[in-house]
Amino acid sequence: MKLSRLGSFHQSKLSFLRSFIREFKDWDYERNLFDLDENGYGTAIYSFSKNQRSYSLVCFAQHINPEERSDRVIATKWDAAFVLHDGVPTKEDIKRLKENVPKQEVGRVSCKELTLSRANKSVRAFDHVVDSLSQGKQPNKKLLNKVGYLYRTTAVYGSGKFGLADRFRIKDRKEIYGPFRLEMMLVYIVRQFTFDQVNHIAKSKNPDKAIELDLNIARNLGIGNSTGLGMAPFIVNHPTLLHNWIYCREKALKEIRSLEKVEINELNFFKECLAKSKTSINSWVTDSKYQNNKINSLKNGLVKFDQFLKNECSVKQKYLWNKIYTWAENNLEDECLEYVVSMMMEPYDAIIDPLINNMSSEEDEHFTIPAYKKVSDLKKILENNYKSIIKIDFNEKNSNFNFWFISKNKEEPRVANRYEELGAELEQPLAIARDIKKLYEKIIKEEPANTIAEFLLKNDEVRHVVRRAFIVDQFPYSEIQDNTIGASLVPIDMLRLKLSFFGAVKFDPRSDKWLRINMYQGAPLSHEMKTSNDTWVYNVVN
Amino acid sequence: MQSLSEIDTTSKRASKAAGFSWGISEEIGKGVRNLELFGLPGIINLNLYLKKIKKNHPEKINKIGKENKNRELCPIYCGVAFLDQCRELETLNKIKFYNVNYPMLILSFINKASEVLGKRILIKFNNSSILINFNKSILLQNLENKTISTVKEVSIEFLKDKNSFPKQDWKELYKLSEETFVEESESLKTQGAGAGLTDND
Numbered sequence: 022m023k024l025s026r027l028g029s030f031h032q033s034k035l036s037f038l039r040s041f042i043r044e045f046k047d048w049d050y051e052r053n054l055f056d057l058d059e060n061g062y063g064t065a066i067y068s069f070s071k072n073q074r075s076y077s078l079v080c081f082a083q084h085i086n087p088e089e090r091s092d093r094v095i096a097t098k099w100d101a102a103f104v105l106h107d108g109v110p111t112k113e114d115i116k117r118l119k120e121n122v123p124k125q126e127v128g129r130v131s132c133k134e135l136t137l138s139r140a141n142k143s144v145r146a147f148d149h150v151v152d153s154l155s156q157g158k159q160p161n162k163k164l165l166n167k168v169g170y171l172y173r174t175t176a177v178y179g180s181g182k183f184g185l186a187d188r189f190r191i192k193d194r195k196e197i198y199g200p201f202r203l204e205m206m207l208v209y210i211v212r213q214f215t216f217d218q219v220n221h222i223a224k225s226k227n228p229d230k231a232i233e234l235d236l237n238i239a240r241n242l243g244i245g246n247s248t249g250l251g252m253a254p255f256i257v258n259h260p261t262l263l264h265n266w267i268y269c270r271e272k273a274l275k276e277i278r279s280l281e282k283v284e285i286n287e288l289n290f291f292k293e294c295l296a297k298s299k300t301s302i303n304s305w306v307t308d309s310k311y312q313n314n315k316i317n318s319l320k321n322g323l324v325k326f327d328q329f330l331k332n333e334c335s336v337k338q339k340y341l342w343n344k345i346y347t348w349a350e351n352n353l354e355d356e357c358l359e360y361v362v363s364m365m366m367e368p369y370d371a372i373i374d375p376l377i378n379n380m381s382s383e384e385d386e387h388f389t390i391p392a393y394k395k396v397s398d399l400k401k402i403l404e405n406n407y408k409s410i411i412k413i414d415f416n417e418k419n420s421n422f423n424f425w426f427i428s429k430n431k432e433e434p435r436v437a438n439r440y441e442e443l444g445a446e447l448e449q450p451l452a453i454a455r456d457i458k459k460l461y462e463k464i465i466k467e468e469p470a471n472t473i474a475e476f477l478l479k480n481d482e483v484r485h486v487v488r489r490a491f492i493v494d495q496f497p498y499s500e501i502q503d504n505t506i507g508a509s510l511v512p513i514d515m516l517r518l519k520l521s522f523f524g525a526v527k528f529d530p531r532s533d534k535w536l537r538i539n540m541y542q543g544a545p546l547s548h549e550m551k552t553s554n555d556t557w558v559y560n561v562v563n
Numbered sequence: 564m565q566s567l568s569e570i571d572t573t574s575k576r577a578s579k580a581a582g583f584s585w586g587i588s589e590e591i592g593k594g595v596r597n598l599e600l601f602g603l604p605g606i607i608n609l610n611l612y613l614k615k616i617k618k619n620h621p622e623k624i625n626k627i628g629k630e631n632k633n634r635e636l637c638p639i640y641c642g643v644a645f646l647d648q649c650r651e652l653e654t655l656n657k658i659k660f661y662n663v664n665y666p667m668l669i670l671s672f673i674n675k676a677s678e679v680l681g682k683r684i685l686i687k688f689n690n691s692s693i694l695i696n697f698n699k700s701i702l703l704q705n706l707e708n709k710t711i712s713t714v715k716e717v718s719i720e721f722l723k724d725k726n727s728f729p730k731q732d733w734k735e736l737y738k739l740s741e742e743t744f745v746e747e748s749e750s751l752k753t754q755g756a757g758a759g760l761t762d763n764d
Contacts, residue, residue, distance in 0.1 A: 485585040488586065
């Protein structure tokens, strides 16, 4: 798929925030420790437990000066830092974590820890809520709706980073078969911490007058997140995972389009979700021209779609969903088409639920190159799977415009103009389209009957893309069919692709390289999880 | 403690910085991770080897044959080529590499080849022998040093699929296992199984 299409994906029933709540709704949630001072600084611990298993979020909140507060990855201090511990932490664990977790990338955690994160306050929202509550008043909903959260996370790490547990240690646990489940758990509990913290500070400020944050207001708040380029290489470096995500989405769509009979309650449920979601779209505020064009395209598309739905769709028609999809494909732009696809999944738990556990992947299982195959096999794979890529002329300046690199300061991925910046010789292997083209040019000159092993003896500089080509042959959705170093690259499309699968909403690009989003807005509060329904994402009130 | 993911990433990046291609560096990352997972000294050997080749990048290997000689052989290029060609090499039964640097680094590639082929592989150098079992276990014998900078000869033998125990032991064990079976009476013969006594219809 093209990046512009992938960058138009929306949250859906397949999204990881939603599947996390479905999986953990019957677990026992508890606040085990809440040791904050009157300013809200200190340590808190929350846990989810079931049978013999516990996951504990350890939170450290601290004072930072306003000039130290930055969402950028170069920051070294944050209002709060979090780590998800496997089991119940001992006193020694808490002491160790207290010394390391607030330092984030320069601290070390152990294989007893699973995910790591930090967050900053949205100062205007946070202070306003504390002031209001301490004076016995609920905060201004208009202001809160505009912001949407009290805290923004600026990174969530997992899978072996900074000493965290490797995935192989925990991957066989049934409750975390779905991707990013423990990252989603961390963010969910952080949201609850933010509510507990404002209530606590307000009460400390004015014990006689303070009230607690209204539950309806709290539910309408999520957790913000500032996301930079770090996510973009992830998509390229996890091809089979990307495949599984998109494959499950396509499989769901195919099964829904194949339904001959659509029940009236299914159609009504779809319409209900669509109507509710439109309220939410009106709260998507951004200064980004790029995103505003997308939002307008969505809104205009939905007006057309409403008319079509009203005038031309009835459950009396066979294969109604197929008719709806075909119409949408022919009449709507990507942004609205993908929105309709997400909505079409809503009535179908039976189709979606079995797919969730297929959305993880073991990349290493597909790492070994089948070097016994022939050059002619590889040529065929390249011609079948990279049709548009092998037509790109990389001698053109614009095709070869950017390079991806890892910054020495923060060990984070960056992208830069090859012709203006230094460092292109240290380029990361993320120029897949260019390197595939290079491989193709070599392959067509090679003896077709030679084995790949023989080819690689003379051409190891293209080994990384030989591996990819064989992966793509098995996993057709594993490759972004675009030039990730071209001048027209919009990196935030890569971020949005991943974030949409997370279940993020309110995409707010702050440049073409980073954006803010909201997660869990409208989600059940921790004490409501057991009785929650799955359509909470449409409960956002404006 | 470093996670395996960190070991993989850092080994890969360091190998690229030392002059290997990205594709080979990816193999090294996975290989060193694999050695460390088995409790073998991957990091220490890679570090020493990358230091050694910092100024003079090793020569690549041509197609692997029964006897592979050079002034010095790179364990990485030999290992990767061995893995790539393992199906052909299996027919040679036994292969020798001469003047191999840091031979521990070759193990992970042979380990992977053992899994790909479903064959046990026996490696010998100096007085040590290393039995590779399908990427499931590695048995070391007489390995004196964690790091060996060069060995004159590494022999790699694809082991025949044969039992590692005498027939007599198997017979005795099987006989004992029979004691869990029930002797069939006439009525059990007719009722205990699904099909008829004669099925000529």
